[in-house]
Amino acid sequence: MNKKPVLEQSFWVDRLYRAVHRHEAVYSCPRPVWSAIEDTHRRILNRHIKPADSVLDVGCGWGRLLDLLPEDWNASYLGIDFVPEFIKMARADWPVNKFIVGEFFDELPKLKAGSFDWAVLIAIKPMLQENVGGEYWTQLHREVIRVSKRVLYLRYAIEDEGIVEVEINSGKKQKERTSDQKR
Ligand SMILES: C[S@@+](CC[C@H](N)C(=O)[O-])C[C@H]1O[C@@H](n2cnc3c(N)ncnc32)[C@H](O)[C@@H]1O
DSSP states (O other): OOOOOOTTTTHHHHHHHSSGGGGTTOOOOOOHHHHHHHHHHHHHHHOOOOOOOOEEETTTTTTTHHHOOOOTOOEEEEEEEEHHHHHHHHHOOTTEEEEEOOHHHHHHGGGGTTTTEEEEEESSHHHHHHHOOOOHHHHHHHHHHHEEEEEEEEOOOTOOOEEEEEOOTTSSSEEEEGGGGOO
């Protein structure tokens, strides 16, 4: 499999400028497929994120998670991404919400332990595991679970069910696949 240089900002900027439709900057697929993926993610988020839950968006792109969160959600949000062009778009679309331009390992260590109810990672884990390697992901994962009480993993697939990672007594986090069917 050809590895993509996902840790280079220029890789994303290039994708953004080539994209005919905005979503192609992060994932190439026909528009109806993208809409269906967004609907799936809205359903999963609706099931888990409560109105007052704070959300950390790790690798937020242009902050489109804010479009997918439940309508009654009304809490604090922080989006982190190292591509200034994405964050410029995010700030234009969501002037009230907070975004930081920065590298994961520069920004996450600045956050206090457990400062967010949720970290939401859309397509971040597979991107890193497939293109960068397990060790990078392991270190990032450590930071993500340190700063958030729960983690929700979403991926670009219509049949996505989402994976939630929650703290258990031992301090370890346990993963559970979440199913729309159970709703
Ligand atoms: C597959 S895209 C997902 C974007 C967003 N989660 C979404 O679904 O729209 C991966 C994102 O991670 C960001 N990214 C990749 N490596 C990063 C790093 N080391 N630090 C900060 N952001 C990074 C990219 O700029 C890109 O916006």
